[in-house]
Amino acid sequence: MTDNPYLPYPVKIQEIITETEDNNLKSYKLTFLNKEDEGNFSYTPGQFCEISIPGKGEIPIGIASSPTEKGFVMFTVNKTGVVTRFLHNMEEDELLGIRGPLGNWYPWEQMEGKNVLVIGGGFAFTTLRSSIVYMLEPENRKKFKDITVVYGSRSPGLLLYRNELIEWEKRDDINMHITVDGTDDPDWKYNVGFVPTITEKKITTSEDTYAIVCGPPIMIKFTQPVLEKIGFTAEKIIMSLEMRMKCGIGICGRCNIGDKYVCKDGPVFSLAELNELPNEY
Amino acid sequence: MTDKMIKKDQFMGFLHKLKNDYNVFIPAKEDDNFYNFTALGEKETFDFDYKNTRLSPKSFALPQSEKMFEFSLNKSDKDANILREAASDSSNTAIVGIRPCDANAFKVINANFDNPEFRDPWWTKHRDSLTLIGLGCNEPDSTCFCTSAGGGPFDEKGLDILLFDLDEHILIRPITKKGGKLLETADINQEADSSLKQKADEVKAASEKKISSHVATDKLKSKNALELFNASFWDDIAFSCINCGTCTFLCPTCWCFDIQDEVNYDQGDRIRNWDSCMFPLFTLHASGHNPRPEKVQRVRQRFMHKLKYYVDKYDNGIACVGCGRCVKYCPVNIDIREVIRLMNE
Numbered sequence: 253m254t255d256n257p258y259l260p261y262p263v264k265i266q267e268i269i270t271e272t273e274d275n276n277l278k279s280y281k282l283t284f285l286n287k288e289d290e291g292n293f294s295y296t297p298g299q300f301c302e303i304s305i306p307g308k309g310e311i312p313i314g315i316a317s318s319p320t321e322k323g324f325v326m327f328t329v330n331k332t333g334v335v336t337r338f339l340h341n342m343e344e345d346e347l348l349g350i351r352g353p354l355g356n357w358y359p360w361e362q363m364e365g366k367n368v369l370v371i372g373g374g375f376a377f378t379t380l381r382s383s384i385v386y387m388l389e390p391e392n393r394k395k396f397k398d399i400t401v402v403y404g405s406r407s408p409g410l411l412l413y414r415n416e417l418i419e420w421e422k423r424d425d426i427n428m429h430i431t432v433d434g435t436d437d438p439d440w441k442y443n444v445g446f447v448p449t450i451t452e453k454k455i456t457t458s459e460d461t462y463a464i465v466c467g468p469p470i471m472i473k474f475t476q477p478v479l480e481k482i483g484f485t486a487e488k489i490i491m492s493l494e495m496r497m498k499c500g501i502g503i504c505g506r507c508n509i510g511d512k513y514v515c516k517d518g519p520v521f522s523l524a525e526l527n528e529l530p531n532e533y
Numbered sequence: 534m535t536d537k538m539i540k541k542d543q544f545m546g547f548l549h550k551l552k553n554d555y556n557v558f559i560p561a562k563e564d565d566n567f568y569n570f571t572a573l574g575e576k577e578t579f580d581f582d583y584k585n586t587r588l589s590p591k592s593f594a595l596p597q598s599e600k601m602f603e604f605s606l607n608k609s610d611k612d613a614n615i616l617r618e619a620a621s622d623s624s625n626t627a628i629v630g631i632r633p634c635d636a637n638a639f640k641v642i643n644a645n646f647d648n649p650e651f652r653d654p655w656w657t658k659h660r661d662s663l664t665l666i667g668l669g670c671n672e673p674d675s676t677c678f679c680t681s682a683g684g685g686p687f688d689e690k691g692l693d694i695l696l697f698d699l700d701e702h703i704l705i706r707p708i709t710k711k712g713g714k715l716l717e718t719a720d721i722n723q724e725a726d727s728s729l730k731q732k733a734d735e736v737k738a739a740s741e742k743k744i745s746s747h748v749a750t751d752k753l754k755s756k757n758a759l760e761l762f763n764a765s766f767w768d769d770i771a772f773s774c775i776n777c778g779t780c781t782f783l784c785p786t787c788w789c790f791d792i793q794d795e796v797n798y799d800q801g802d803r804i805r806n807w808d809s810c811m812f813p814l815f816t817l818h819a820s821g822h823n824p825r826p827e828k829v830q831r832v833r834q835r836f837m838h839k840l841k842y843y844v845d846k847y848d849n850g851i852a853c854v855g856c857g858r859c860v861k862y863c864p865v866n867i868d869i870r871e872v873i874r875l876m877n878e
């Protein structure tokens with residue numbers, strides 16, 4: 253980063269991919285305007301950026317690409333309010349800014365040599381995609397034992413990164429459990445059921461395993477007891493939190509939970525860490 | 534550096550001389566009868582009997598509204614959509630008559646704005662441009678409790694220079710190099726004699742005795758944060774709060790801010806503005822979820838931040854300097870001293 257941690261890197265939209273059938277989620281592949289910025293921008297899966305749209309503002313968005321993918325940085329954005337709506341109306345080749353990488357990351361060092369269970373729901377699958385792509389890179393794949401993914405959305409058309417999910421299904425170095433809440437598609441080959449239910453059915457052991465969980469609050473609420481039943485301890489359940497943010501660097505005072513700033517001390521916390529903090533998120 | 538002195542009737546001359554090298558601000562009574570820091574002009578005089586300004590001087594380093602960046606949205610401009618750092622004034626400024634508590638507040642905020650990982654460029658630039666010339670408090674107010682908050686009416690920690698008002702004379706004590714330099718620039722070089730120094734000690738001791746409100750903070754550090762968070766007293770404390778935010782805006786140590794873009798036709802600014810944890814919007818997510826929807830949660834956040842989270846995070850004491858502003862101006866009389874007492878029990 254430059255001397256001014258509030259100054260975004262200028263980036264250009266290289267490619268826009270509409271991810272879901274309701275058009276509410278789009279992925280943006282961004283390239284740096286200045287080549288040297290690309291070299292300075294070194295990130296680890298789990299981190300996020302402030303996406304800066306001059307005239308509209310800044311929003312925190314998880315990095316959906318993996319550092320092993322070169323030449324672009326990718327974000328997947330849900331259309332909700334002022335900034336995200338504007339972004340959804342932008343076109344390829346337009347300019348915006350990104351500030352980061354910000355925050356901490358999934359505990360990659362601790363997870364080395366272990367099994368990794370990835371559990372995601374809805375559009376909170378962005379930094380999980382980053383993590384999966386990262387782990388599947390041949391160089392990195394050796395560092396982890398079994399990789400298992402449970403990922404669900406309301407319907408097949410709302411799953412993110414569908415082509416990749418299907419590719420991963422075919423591989424034998426990753427166990428995929430894709431699920432939807434419901435579907436009337438007779439050709440649907442995968443699971444039907446809520447993420448916690450499928451987790452309970454498919455995951456039988458917590459031995460030597462870290463679980464990374466990202467999803468809407470309701471999914472997390474029902475998945476947590478399932479994981480505990482399977483035997484996961486709070487130290488090995490890893491979650492990524494969202495809070496309203498502005499500065500992203502622990503200064504503006506907006507995103508605290510107790511004495512932690514989610515933007516700087518998080519967004520990744522273990523359940524054990526969260527159990528020590530006020531339940532105010 | 535040794536104590537200096539001047540005659541009181543030479544004080545305005547000293548301040549006017551300072552104007553050659555510094556922007557000089559002094560407390561002055563405004564139309565509404567409250568004191569605020571005002572640029573020294575021809576008609577202002579320094580009132581040694583003032584208690585404190587209503588607004589805190591934090592705005593010298595953290596303005597209520599500050600332009601961070603500028604940008605053009607006009608596609609024909611070469612740098613359209615690219616932010617440029619806005620010009621900001623950081624010429625030498627002397628704040629004369631700042632109270633020791635308010636000077637300590639700069640230290641409290643600094644721990645957050647200038648930390649090992651990130652330095653806030655605007656805060657550090659403004660802070661470095663300031664020379665804080667404190668006026669010790671001969672007559673503390675009934676709401677002052679600085680001695681319970683790590684300070685005192687003649688506390689030197691946050692200051693560059695400390696002034697003692699001693700009838701016909703002012704004793705001028707340089708504290709930092711920056712303060713010494715200012716005195717050199719203004720040719721203040723008459724050494725204080727020992728009888729004046731003795732008088733200064735007496736005034737200081739007498740003033741400390743006049744502080745009538747005391748509250749213990751010694752147990753805050755060792756208390757369990759979750760237990761304090763879940764304590765039963767928060768509903769009672771928050772009951773009458775109307776979430777007006779007065780306490781946070783007047784407080785010299787409340788630093789939270791918002792960042793907003795403002796656009797006029799095709800030119801825009803990115804601006805930061807003071808914000809307040811007392812407002813529900815502060816934490817509202819785009820999804821509609823709000824981690825602090827209830828007033829009691831917001832009141833608790835303000836006190837927990839100042840008296841527990843800050844204490845745990847920075848090991849720099851509490852984030853309250855005991856100025857008493859929130860006690861004095863809260864429209865429903867919520868008293869932080871009582872909250873500290875409950876939390877420290």
Ligand SMILES: Cc1cc2nc3c(=O)[nH]c(=O)nc-3n(C[C@H](O)[C@H](O)[C@H](O)COP(=O)(O)OP(=O)(O)OC[C@H]3O[C@@H](n4cnc5c(N)ncnc54)[C@H](O)[C@@H]3O)c2cc1C
Nearest residue numbers: 311312313314329330333334335336494495496497818819
């Ligand atoms: C660490 C982190 C990672 C995130 N990753 C993603 C992601 O990968 N994809 C995605 O679609 N969304 C993500 N979000 C949520 C996203 O930041 C919000 O949806 C977004 O800020 C909404 O902005 P808006 O201007 O459209 O909404 P508005 O309601 O108009 O918001 C106005 C302002 O409020 C703030 N704000 C509102 N909601 C949120 C929120 N939930 N989180 C933080 N700030 C908020 C922003 O500063 C925003 O500028 C993430 C949030 C965090 C904290």
Ligand code: SF4
Nearest residue numbers: 774775777778780863
């Ligand atoms: S000044 Fe008093 S009423 Fe207003 S927000 Fe603060 S505590 Fe509440």
Ligand code: SF4
Nearest residue numbers: 784853854856857859
């Ligand atoms: S909390 Fe109240 S008494 Fe303490 S520094 Fe702030 S305004 Fe002054």
Ligand code: FES
Nearest residue numbers: 498500504505515
């Ligand atoms: S977003 Fe400013 S402190 Fe976290």
